[in-house]
Every structure is written in C-alpha cells, then in structure tokens.
Amino acid sequence: MITIKDLRKTYDGFEALKGVSFSIREGEFYGLLGPNGAGKTTTISIMSSILKPDSGEVLLNGKNIYTHSDESKRIMGVVPQEIALYNELTAYENLTFWGGLYAVTPSELKARIDEVLKLFGLYERRNDKVTAYSGGMKRRINIAAALLHRPRILFMDEPTVGIDPQSRNLIFEVIEKLHNEGMTIVYTTHYMEEAERFCDRIGIIDNGQIIAEGTLDELKKNSHARETVVVNFNNLNDALLQKIHSFGSDFKQVDNMIYYYTNNLQTELSKIISQCNDAGGEIHNIEIRKVNLETVFLDLTGKQLRD
Amino acid sequence: MIKLALKDLRLFVKDKRSMLITFAIPIALITLFALAFGGAGNSGKDAKISLQLSDLDHTEASASAIQIFDSLKNVNVLKVTLEQAQEKIKNGDEACVLIIQKGFSDSLTAGKELPLELQYDEAQEMQVGLLQQSLIPTVAMLPFNIGNAKAVMRNRFDNMVKGSDDSVHTQIHKESDGLFDALAMGVMQGSGTADIGAGFFGGDIKMTKLVAAKKDNTLGLVQAVAGTAVMMLLFSVVGIGVGLLDEKQEGTLKRLLYTPMNPINILLGKMLSANVISIFQLIIMFLFAAIAFGLDIYSHLTGLIITILATAYACSAFGVVLASFAKSRQQVQGLSTLIILVMSAIGGSMMPIFFMPSFMQKMAVLSVNYWSIQGFYDVFWRNLPATGGTFLSRIFVLILIGTLLNSLAVMMFKKNILKLS
Numbered sequence: 001m002i003t004i005k006d007l008r009k010t011y012d013g014f015e016a017l018k019g020v021s022f023s024i025r026e027g028e029f030y031g032l033l034g035p036n037g038a039g040k041t042t043t044i045s046i047m048s049s050i051l052k053p054d055s056g057e058v059l060l061n062g063k064n065i066y067t068h069s070d071e072s073k074r075i076m077g078v079v080p081q082e083i084a085l086y087n088e089l090t091a092y093e094n095l096t097f098w099g100g101l102y103a104v105t106p107s108e109l110k111a112r113i114d115e116v117l118k119l120f121g122l123y124e125r126r127n128d129k130v131t132a133y134s135g136g137m138k139r140r141i142n143i144a145a146a147l148l149h150r151p152r153i154l155f156m157d158e159p160t161v162g163i164d165p166q167s168r169n170l171i172f173e174v175i176e177k178l179h180n181e182g183m184t185i186v187y188t189t190h191y192m193e194e195a196e197r198f199c200d201r202i203g204i205i206d207n208g209q210i211i212a213e214g215t216l217d218e219l220k221k222n223s224h225a226r227e228t229v230v231v232n233f234n235n236l237n238d239a240l241l242q243k244i245h246s247f248g249s250d251f252k253q254v255d256n257m258i259y260y261y262t263n264n265l266q267t268e269l270s271k272i273i274s275q276c277n278d279a280g281g282e283i284h285n286i287e288i289r290k291v292n293l294e295t296v297f298l299d300l301t302g303k304q305l306r307d
Numbered sequence: 308m309i310k311l312a313l314k315d316l317r318l319f320v321k322d323k324r325s326m327l328i329t330f331a332i333p334i335a336l337i338t339l340f341a342l343a344f345g346g347a348g349n350s351g352k353d354a355k356i357s358l359q360l361s362d363l364d365h366t367e368a369s370a371s372a373i374q375i376f377d378s379l380k381n382v383n384v385l386k387v388t389l390e391q392a393q394e395k396i397k398n399g400d401e402a403c404v405l406i407i408q409k410g411f412s413d414s415l416t417a418g419k420e421l422p423l424e425l426q427y428d429e430a431q432e433m434q435v436g437l438l439q440q441s442l443i444p445t446v447a448m449l450p451f452n453i454g455n456a457k458a459v460m461r462n463r464f465d466n467m468v469k470g471s472d473d474s475v476h477t478q479i480h481k482e483s484d485g486l487f488d489a490l491a492m493g494v495m496q497g498s499g500t501a502d503i504g505a506g507f508f509g510g511d512i513k514m515t516k517l518v519a520a521k522k523d524n525t526l527g528l529v530q531a532v533a534g535t536a537v538m539m540l541l542f543s544v545v546g547i548g549v550g551l552l553d554e555k556q557e558g559t560l561k562r563l564l565y566t567p568m569n570p571i572n573i574l575l576g577k578m579l580s581a582n583v584i585s586i587f588q589l590i591i592m593f594l595f596a597a598i599a600f601g602l603d604i605y606s607h608l609t610g611l612i613i614t615i616l617a618t619a620y621a622c623s624a625f626g627v628v629l630a631s632f633a634k635s636r637q638q639v640q641g642l643s644t645l646i647i648l649v650m651s652a653i654g655g656s657m658m659p660i661f662f663m664p665s666f667m668q669k670m671a672v673l674s675v676n677y678w679s680i681q682g683f684y685d686v687f688w689r690n691l692p693a694t695g696g697t698f699l700s701r702i703f704v705l706i707l708i709g710t711l712l713n714s715l716a717v718m719m720f721k722k723n724i725l726k727l728s
Contacts, residue, residue: 048565050561050564050565069567070567073565073566073567074567076565078562078565080558080561080562080565082557082558083558084557084558084559084561084562085559086559098562098566101563101566101567101568102566102567103567145562
C-alpha cells in the first residue's frame with residue numbers, strides 16, 4: 001500500500017534521513033521505532049505529504065503522494081504528537097471543524113462525530129471546552145479528530161504520551177478495533193510494550209537510517225540480543241571495570257550497570273555473580289532480562305528507546 | 308542565584324527581540340515625539356505654518372503687505388491664485404488662504420478697514436487659529452508700516468462720534484493727530500508696537516469657512532474617533548495575525564496542513580476573519596461615537612461605509628503580513644508595538660498632523676492611519692461626495708496598501724510553511 005523509496009532530507013546541514021526505504025502492506029500495523037532525533041517524525045511528515053524530501057519518493061497505491069496530494073490526504077488520517085486542538089472550543093466544535101475540512105456531508109459528519117465521541121467515552125462531555133479536559137481526554141479527542149473522515153491509513157505519532165492508565169486502555173481498545181476493521185496503521189512510540197502488543201512489523205530507525213525491520217520474532221532472531229543479566233553496582237569505577245573485563249565475559253557498561261549477555265542463563269548466572277564478587281564489586285541489585293524488543297533495540301542502537 | 312542571573316543576562320543579550328523591545332522602541336518613540344514637538348531636528352523652516360496668499364489687488368501696497376507677511380518667522384507664505392488655493396483647501400492639502408481683496412491699497416490710503424479675508428478649512432481650525440495669532444498683530448500694524456495710520460485713527464474716532472457737527476470732527480482730528488504722534492513716539496522708544504496696533508487698529512480679518520459650511524460635528528470628535536479607531540484597529544488586527552503564530556506554536560497549523568485544504572487557504576481564512584472583525588470593530592466604534600457623542604454618521608453613511616471597508620482591508624492586511632514575517636508571537640508583539648506607535652504618531656492618530664513639522668507631515672503618507680483619517684475627515688468634515696476624486700483617491704491608496712501587504716503576506720506565508728514543516 002505504501003512504498004517509501006530512498007528518502008533523504010537535510011536540515012541546515014544536518015542529515016535527518018539518509019536513504020530510508022521500507023514498505024507497508026494494506027491492513028498492516030507498522031511500528032516505527034527509534035530514539036529521539038532518529039528521524040521518525042521527519043519520516044511521518046514526509047509520508048503524510050507535509051514535508052518534501054530532498055530526494056526519494058513515497059508511493060501510495062503506486063501513486064506519488066506529492067503529485068496526488070489531495071487524493072492521498074483524503075485517505076490518510078494523522079494523529080500528531082502534540083495535542084493539536086483549539087482549547088477554547090468544545091470537543092464537539094473541534095470535531096465539527098476538523099471533520100469539516102474533509103469531503104464529508106454535514107449529516108454524515110454529525111453522525112460520525114457522535115460515533116467517535118461514544119467510541120472514546122466522551123459523548124457526555126462533548127459540550128465541554130477542551131481546556132477543561134484532562135490530559136487523557138485531550139489525547140482521546142486528538143485521536144478522534146483524525147478518524148472523522150474514515151481514513152484508510154492512520155499515522156499515529158506517539159499517541160499515548162503522558163496519559164492516565166484509564167485513557168491509555170481505552171485508546172488501546174480503539175486502536176485494536178480500528179486495526180481489526182482493516183485500517184492500515186503506522187505507529188511511533190517510545191513504549192516497547194505498545195509496539196510488542198500491536199505491531200505486525202517493526203522498523204527500527206536510528207541516525208536517519210532503517211537499521212532493522214521485520215516481525216518481532218524476526219527481529220529477535222536476527223539480532224545479537226541475548227538474555228541479559230543486569231548487575232547494578234554501588235562502586236563501579238575504572239579499576240573494577242578493568243577486572244571484570246579481564247574475566248573475558250561479554251558485557252556492556254551503561255551508567256552504573258553492567259549488562260552481561262548470555263545464551264545459557266542457568267549455568268552462567270552463578271559464574272557472573274562470583275566474578276563480580278572476586279573483582280571486589282558491591283552489587284546493589286541484579287536484574288534478569290529475557291530477549292524482548294527492548295533488548296533488541298538496545299543491541300541495535302546502543303541506546304534505550306527513551307534516550 | 309548569581310549563576311541564574313548571569314544565565315538570564317546572557318540569554319537576554321542573545322535575544323534580539325528583547326533588545327529591540329527594551330531599547331529600540333523607547334529610543335524610537337523618544338526620537339519621534341521630540342521631532343513632533345519641535346525639540347529636535349528643527350531647522351526653523353520646518354516649524355513654519357503654511358499660508359497661501361492670493362493677491363487680488365495687485366498694487367504696490369499689496370506687494371508690500373505680502374513682503375511683510377513673508378518676513379514673519381512662523382509663517383511660510385505661498386503665493387497662489389485664488390482658484391488654486393481654494394482647490395487645495397477643498398482637497399485638504401492646505402488649511403487656508405489669505406486673500407488681499409481689490410481695494411486694499413485704497414483702503415490703506417483712506418485709513419479704512421482693510422479688505423482682507425481668510426478662507427479656511429474648518430477641519431483644520433486649530434492650525435488656522437495658530438495662524439491667526441501670527442497674522443492679527445501684523446495686519447494691525449500694516450497701516451503703520453505701509454499705509455496712513457493717522458487717517459485710520461481719525462476714522463475710528465469719527466465713527467465713535469458719528470452724527471456730530473463738523474466742529475466736533477475737526478476737534479477730534481486735531482486730538483487724534485496729537486495722540487498718534489505720542490503713540491508713534493512710544494513705538495519708536497520700543498514699547499510693544501504690536502500690542503498697541505492690535506489693541507486700537509483691531510487687525511481684523513474677515514473669516515470665511517471654505518469647507519464644512521455645515522458644522523454638525525466637532526473636529527475634536529472626528530479626530531478622536533477616527534484616530535483612535537484606526538490605531539486600536541491596528542493593535543487588534545495584529546492580535547488576529549498573531550493567531551496564525553499561535554496555531555503554529557500549538558500544532559494546529561501543522562494539523563491543518565495534514566488535511567486536503569490548500570495551504571494558502573489557511574492564510575486567506577485568517578485574512579477574511581481579520582477583515583470581518585475589523586469591519587465590526589470600526590462599525591461599533593462609530594456607532595458608539597454616534598450614540599455617546601452625537602457624531603452624525605447617518606447623513607454620511609455611504610462615505611463612512613466605503614472608508615470603513617477600505618480601512619479594514621488595509622489594516623487587516625497589515626496584521627496578517629506582520630504575522631507572516633515573524634517567527635514567534637513575542638517577535639510580532641515587539642515589532643507591532645513599534646510599528647503601530649510610529650505609524651499612529653506620524654499618521655495623525657495621536658494628534659492632528661498639522662502640529663508636526665512639515666517633513667513629518669510628508670512622512671505621514673507612509674502610514675495607513677493618515678489615509679484612513681483623511682478619509683474620515685473627507686466624510687465628516689469636508690463633506691466631500693463619496694464619488695469625488697479626492698475622497699476616492701484616499702480609498703484607492705488604502706486598497707492599494709491592503710493589496711500590496713496581502714500579496715506580501717502570501718509570499719511570506721508560503722516561505723514559512725515550508726519552514727514550519
């Protein structure tokens with residue numbers, strides 16, 4: 001459905017995208033993950049045709065989105081990262097305004113507004129000004145405003161940032177419902193559990209490049225991520241680090257922690273602990289991490305997703 | 308605490324906008340008002356009040372009188388034909404014309420009242436008043452300087468004893484001549500010639516309103532309403548223009564770009580709303596003036612509506628263009644305060660432009676305020692017809708300003724949209 005070919009974009013000498021290519025199938029839930037500044041928002045902006053790349057192209061059903069901008073925008077919905085609503089208008093007025101910018105008849109729009117308000121549990125509060133809403137309620141209206149014209153592709157740029165668990169769960173339910181109805185969703189998030197829960201496929205972007213792509217299982221299989229023993233020291237310093245290094249273990253240091261990577265946790269765990277003690281390390285705590293998206297991401301980018 | 312203060316100072320120095328607001332605006336205003344009130348840059352010539360002079364007598368005496376008027380420090384005499392002078396007054400380009408009527412020389416010789424007439428634009432009566440203050444003593448002294456002052460004095464006394472027999476008149480003439488000689492001696496010893504002349508000879512000038520024969524409203528009211536309305540309109544349209552930057556800041560502008568709407572419609576929508584609000588604002592201000600102060604808007608409705616529409620168009624374009632140029636709300640607010648205050652000061656919103664030096668009066672044409680206020684003067688004071696060339700030329704200038712600013716706004720907005728994304 002969407003094909004992205006070799007996108008390049010430079011801002012004031014900074015290369016934000018260095019040849020990004022991937023494709024998304026119809027009805028697919030595609031997660032675009034990456035640390036801050038990796039190029040996610042630039043990619044989404046180009047895909048939603050509000051930003052022109054320096055080179056490369058985005059094809060929607062085989063048509064270039066810039067030469068068919070109007071047509072493309074009519075089947076796309078975008079949930080921006082920021083809450084882009086008019087605070088002094090009511091939820092109903094906001095939805096009427098945003099829905100009215102698409103070719104939707106007034107009666108159809110009215111019915112659709114009622115429908116999405118009910119879907120997001122805000123029908124009873126529809127006549128309240130947005131400024132009186134909680135952060136979670138604003139997030140819900142922010143998403144609702146992108147659904148009024150029944151888009152076939154929905155871009156969601158971190159739609160659950162900073163919200164309460166109740167709103168988060170409600171949004172998850174809506175997202176799952178939309179996906180089940182066949183909507184193509186492109187999703188960026190900092191929350192691994194969201195990506196693991198929803199995404200059919202995931203693209204990991206770092207430094208303006210897609211560095212890995214596939215299903216969660218494929219990513220796990222193809223990465224070097226292994227089960228990890230995270231040892232948090234009270235006294236990690238250069239001398240201790242050198243001693244640990246002399247044991248020849250496979251590890252990585254992150255702040256006061258040492259990440260030991262192993263293919264056989266059961267046999268390796270006691271060995272790791274005794275090595276730490278022998279080196280004179282004061283262990284604050286130990287955490288064992290199974291291979292998941294977080295470890296895959298760390299392995300690929302060297303960064304936590306929230307860095 | 309000191310580190311925080313130093314950090315703030317460093318940020319302040321790096322922020323050009325803050326520097327502008329803190330230093331450049333006050334300096335600009337101080338300069339402006341100093342110039343306006345004549346405290347600085349006043350070369351003397353600039354402070355002169357312009358006086359058109361039309362000589363219908365064409366005699367040596369009238370030429371001498373013109374020379375005397377021309378030598379006045381505060382008056383800049385422009386010799387013109389009566390027709391030219393009247394045309395300029397009707398168009399609002401000049402305030403008045405002093406006419407030396409036929410028979411001036413004869414009256415001077417005979418000691419009769421001088422046939423001098425000042426035709427003027429009532430809309431500029433304050434300027435005319437200032438001019439009168441300069442002219443009256445001079446006119447009073449004309450018989451002393453170029454005519455038969457002794458005869459003037461005799462005639463005045465004769466008039467007082469009108470109907471008496473010849474012996475009384477003869478006695479009066481004798482006493483009058485004696486008194487005149489004494490006065491002349493006093494004058495020669497430097498005891499305030501002007502006061503003596505003005506006190507006795509009167510220095511009368513016939514005053515004729517050439518414009519605004521029907522005086523329904525006061526000059527002050529029209530000045531206050533038009534001047535304030537235009538200045539406040541400029542402030543409020545900037546607020547509307549700033550809405551564009553708020554949209555940018557709050558993300559709604561970006562969201563609008565995600566929709567199929569043509570990006571330029573975002574700006575056009577803003578222009579439209581600015582126009583509508585401006586029109587309403589002006590209507591409400593003039594309605595208020597009508598209700599509260601009795602400004603007669605109903606008998607000038609066509610001209611008023613045309614001027615309101617043209618003013619709203621020009622002013623709203625100003626607000627939108629400013630927002631299109633700026634990068635942030637703070638930048639617009641700093642910039643707009645400076646520009647609006649300067650435009651309002653030179654354009655006549657804060658005080659009538661004839662109070663200003665002539666070079667500033669020439670600069671006034673650069674401001675929207677000037678054209679709008681002149682348009683309102685045309686409607687309410689000069690009673691010019693809505694189809695007249697003078698009135699329409701002001702409307703044309705306002706429309707031209709609006710169109711140019713709107714075109715500029717479109718160009719700048721396109722450039723900024725790309726940066727927004």
